[in-house]
Amino acid sequence: MTNMPYDRAPGGTSIPAKAEAGTSPGLLIYTTGLLLAVALTATSFWAANTTRLWAPGVPLGLVVLAIAQMGIHLVFFLHITTGSDNTNNVLALAFGVLIVLLVVSGSLWIMTNLNDNMMPPPPTMIMPMDMPMRP
């Protein structure tokens, strides 16, 4: 708990004076973040290409890995934490995530529903565009 009456700037440190005195904590944080992000990225690329995993579960696993890596970036690179001086930043982020989830899941839900309820097109419509019309 700090004595600062203000919120922390996103990406900033909570006490600038302390950051100038010490040398390593910032470097350690960024390096930890890089190593974790590299590990998660490598896992993602491995999981997408391997045949040793249960194939239907891989897409879900890739999404989970992406969420984890987003969390790593937010905490170690953008310094968004759960500290009391960071509440406003976290609240703004939570609102952004809410809108993103609404836009993506809402679009997918509605468009899947429309596709399912669509009448089958007449046979001429489903012909590929670059195929010549039969005489």
Place this chain on the structure above:
Amino acid sequence: MNVAVAAYDIEPDAAPTANEAGPAPKRIVVAYGFWIFLLSDIVMFSALFAAYAVLVSATAGGLAGVQLFNQRSVAIETACLLASSYTSGLMSLAVNKRHRAGTYLFAALTFALGATFLTLEIREFAGMIAIGASPQRSAFLSAFFALVGCHGLHVAAGLIWLAVMMAQVATKGFRANVERRLLCFALFWHALDIIWVWLFTVVYLLGVRP
């Protein structure tokens, strides 16, 4: 908070509350405003992601992602962007210490890695267009070029911004307003990397699965 408890807490040497201390320093206000902008930018990207996810199978008889995407090139692009995010963080540390040579060094590394990323992406786009997979070919390709191209434009804008900031550090030094702009640039660059995480997951890894 209970009023009585609050009154009991006040001591002569206690830190002032936000109300008593007056408005927050400009650095905090500016960074918070830029954070709001970044989140709105991410909301815009979510619309492009939604369009891509809806149209991913609308290939109109043309080439699909599994034939078009080269995962090796994407892996190199990902490595470049992640490394540039790291060097951008090291640049922020150098800026905090008012270390001029370190700032230039890490800015140059960030710029070089970002430029490599952009070059690889442009080559990928040019190769796709050369074999007839241009944005007007199918709804899938329109959505692909809109989504990935929009991220590429952001990276290009970030590179220009970084070059301008280095010119400002050279001519103006570490003034308060220059430091605020450098803080905003670091936020922007890290946010671009977060968007790229979703891009390579959704487009290049999930998009090529049978």
